[in-house]
Amino acid sequence: MREPGEERRRRILAAVDGRGQARVTDLAAELDVSIVTVRRDVEQLAVDGKLARGHGVVRSLHAPPPLRPKDNAVALVIPERHAYLDEAVNGARAALEAAGMRAVLHIAPRVAGAERPIAERIVADGVRGLLIAPRWRTLADEEADYRWLAGLDVPVVLMERQPRPGSVLHETDSACTDHWYGMHMAVDHLVGLGHRRLVLAARDDSPTARTLRSAFVEICAARPEIEDWAITLSAPDACADPTVPDISPPVVELIRSVAATAAIMHSDVDALMLCQQLEAAGIRVPANCSVVAYDDVVAPMGSTALTAVAPPKAEVGRAAAELLLARLADRGRPRRVAVLPELKIRASTVSV
Incomplete structure (x- = not known):
């Protein structure tokens, strides 16, 4: 689906402001659009007084002054x-x-x-x-x-x-x-409460996400008390490569298929959304499914305050x-x- 022009221009402006200047050809390659399209966007941004144009180069109006030792x-x-x-x-x-x-x-x-x-x-x-x-x-x-x-x-x-x-x-x-230890605490807490079937719904678009996914697999495989476990994406945009077809089942569907009584969600926002989806599906939190969030940025703000792993940011x-x-x-x-x-x-x- 073609990216809206307003969003594309926002990304151009962010890239130019972040670097101080950028070549039109480089921007076109990064945004995967034609040079003509970028030139039109640059012209509009220049008319709006948001950047300066040069010969094949775009310059920021907000770049910080050069630093001196x-x-x-x-x-x-x-x-x-x-x-x-x-x-x-x-x-x-x-x-x-x-x-x-x-x-x-x-x-x-x-x-x-x-x-x-x-x-x-x-x-x-x-x-x-x-x-x-x-x-x-x-x-x-x-x-x-x-x-x-x-x-x-x-x-x-x-x-x-x-x-x-x-x-x-x-x-x-x-x-x-130590994200491995964070996942260990989440799993250990749920197992200690008697949960034996777990689901991890995690992102797959950052080093933290990849560490959490591999840690969950390792930890669950080493816990004989756990009868079954599964992993899926926590949100439709959670995959690093948007060109790869999404074959991961929705979280609620996976919870039902595994008969899971607990889910770990990365991140907080996705965990809060899962609680809403579970309630809409007739699965009450925590009576029918316990939920642990990973991040603890907004976890306490849900209608049901979420248990969460809190990285020491x-x-x-x-x-x-x-x-x-x-x-x-x-x-x-x-x-x-x-x-x-x-x-x-x-x-x-x-x-x-």
């Missing part, structure tokens, strides 16, 4: 519309500012490879270090970023991301939630900032820090 600045790069990382950013900022550093936030638009030009530009402008959480929707996206990240001329710390062991980024500092941000400060001071070897999440037990889980 004396600014003592550290850059943070996170994906667009990623509320989960907001608390991590605040944790990192507090730690950096306490150390006398200036924290500068850059938002990577939702186009493939958006982080690289942003990172390379701000490094060239004089930033002293980089905290980054690449979107990495697929494993291929992740692998494609390893070499250029390793080649940056400033200290880099991955925030809420851990590279593949043995990769060129293996010795890069990183701070991340601010702590991860602080840990990432401390790793970067240590690297700038040339202290010690690179480290991987895994911070344990906690389980917030609320009204959506009961014994069976």
Whole structure:
């Protein structure tokens, strides 16, 4: 289905603002539209006073001024519309500012490879270090970023991301939630309440999502008390590759087919929507089906407050900032820090 022009222009503007400038040909390739279409969109955005046109190049009117080394600045790069990382950013900022550093936030638009030009530009402008959480929707996206990240001329710390062991980024500092342990707590809580048939409805478009899915399989296979378990997508847009036909059954349908008495949902919003769908299908939460959310951003706000795994978002941000400060001071070897999440037990889980 063709993307609406308004949404396409919004993405163009986000990409240009994030990078400072972009070539029309590059934008056309990223958006998978013709150069003529991008030129028309750029012309409209220029008429609206939102960007500046050049010969084959589009420039932002809102790009931050170049950084100077004396600014003592550290850059943070996170994906667009990623509320989960907001608390991590605040944790990192507090730690950096306490150390006398200036924290500068850059938002990577939702186009493939958006982080690289942003990172390379701000490094060239004089930033002293980089905290980054690449979107990495697929494993291929992740692998494609390893070499250029390793080649940056400033200290880099991955925030809420851990590279593949043995990769060129293996010795890069990183701070991340221990998501395996988060899934362990969710499953252990449900098993302790007597649940023996479980469903995981998870996303499949981020490193966190992939970790949760593999952890669920490993943990359930190792628990002899669990009689049956299954995995499906938590939402229609949860798959990393929209060109792959969705053959995953809807969550409610899977719960019925497995005769599951409990479901774990990634993320909170999808968990809240599942509760509505279950109620509409005559399956009461938690009387007929207990629900555990993963994220704990809005989990307490449901009509039935959701039990949730709460990643230590601010702590991860602080840990990432401390790793970067240590690297700038040339202290010690690179480290991987895994911070344990906690389980917030609320009204959506009961014994069976």
